[in-house]
Amino acid sequence: MDHYHRSAQNWFSASQIDRRTERRHDQDWLQSQHDAVNSAFILIHQRCCLLNVEATALLQLPCAIDNIQTCYLGSHAGHALFAQTLSAEHANQHAAHHSGRWLDLRTIATTLSADEAAICAYAVAIANWQQQHRYCGCCGSANLIQHGGHRMTCSNAACGHITFPRIDPAMITLVQHEDAILLGRQHSWPERRYSTLAGFVEPGESIEDAVHRKVQEEAGILLQEIHYHSSQPWPFPASLMLGFRACAASTRIVLGAELQDARWWRLSDFEQSVRNGDLLLSMPQSIAFALIRDWYQEQTGQALLELVHK
Numbered sequence: 001m002d003h004y005h006r007s008a009q010n011w012f013s014a015s016q017i018d019r020r021t022e023r024r025h026d027q028d029w030l031q032s033q034h035d036a037v038n039s040a041f042i043l044i045h046q047r048c049c050l051l052n053v054e055a056t057a058l059l060q061l062p063c064a065i066d067n068i069q070t071c072y073l074g075s076h077a078g079h080a081l082f083a084q085t086l087s088a089e090h091a092n093q094h095a096a097h098h099s100g101r102w103l104d105l106r107t108i109a110t111t112l113s114a115d116e117a118a119i120c121a122y123a124v125a126i127a128n129w130q131q132q133h134r135y136c137g138c139c140g141s142a143n144l145i146q147h148g149g150h151r152m153t154c155s156n157a158a159c160g161h162i163t164f165p166r167i168d169p170a171m172i173t174l175v176q177h178e179d180a181i182l183l184g185r186q187h188s189w190p191e192r193r194y195s196t197l198a199g200f201v202e203p204g205e206s207i208e209d210a211v212h213r214k215v216q217e218e219a220g221i222l223l224q225e226i227h228y229h230s231s232q233p234w235p236f237p238a239s240l241m242l243g244f245r246a247c248a249a250s251t252r253i254v255l256g257a258e259l260q261d262a263r264w265w266r267l268s269d270f271e272q273s274v275r276n277g278d279l280l281l282s283m284p285q286s287i288a289f290a291l292i293r294d295w296y297q298e299q300t301g302q303a304l305l306e307l308v309h310k
């Protein structure tokens with residue numbers, strides 16, 4: 001399987017939307033999309049989207065709500081799709097009016113189709129960025145939203161600073177040595193939860209350098225080989241997870257400050273612990289699970305999901 005298809009299996013990665021980035025600067029074209037008879041509007045409130053009451057589908061409304069900021073998401077299923085961000089007062093009112101239900105992204109990922117869950121993640125990430133960049137970072141004047149919601153320009157003509165949606169790259173990696181994998185747990189996690197190591201990339205650092213640095217910082221393990229696996233948008237609030245697999249050049253664990261524990265799980269130990277509930281993995285649609293899933297498949301020829309559900 002290539003990287004494209006691996007990434008499409010991860011949460012929030014499988015949107016069928018055509019973003020039409022080449023037309024966003026054209027205000028007349030955006031208006032024609034907005035006014036088209038088959039255009040659709042989804043509603044955002046904080047980190048939630050409005051779904052039908054059964055929570056099985058994203059509510060797509062045929063008309064925009066007046067005087068609410070509208071963001072062009074792209075072309076989807078043959079029509080233009082927009083998102084509108086509501087205040088708390090409007091959120092309650094419209095949920096009642098449309099018999100809808102507000103659900104957060106993590107819940108949405110388990111109830112909606114991969115396509116609709118990815119649209120929600122996209123819309124929430126843009127809305128969050130707009131909310132956090134209402135003022136210019138250079139001069140403090142109000143920002144103007146442009147390009148269908150995908151660009152901010154400072155309203156102070158003498159400044160004119162332009163801001164684009166922020167994305168924070170982060171690495172996540174499965175470290176392997178012989179038939180063992182390295183998993184760690186953070187202090188705040190539920191008991192028995194262990195996962196792959198992860199961390200943000202710093203300015204002036206390659207993503208590969210970040211893999212080496214974070215694994216050494218958190219577990220004291222040196223790496224000798226790393227390979228890219230897949231990526232996953234992670235809008236909490238603005239990460240892009242870049243997944244890797246790595247081989248360890250050393251095995252002695254020295255815990256850093258961020259982890260409560262880290263340990264090597266040999267294949268037999270891993271299998272037994274997952275089976276009897278002593279080891280709880282991340283949700284199946286996460287990139288952390290995908291990294292472990294592929295390792296387990298290689299080692300045993302078996303599906304990790306079947307082991308988890310036994």
Ligand SMILES: [Zn+2]
Pocket residue numbers: 136137138139140141154155156159160161
């Ligand atoms: Zn400015």
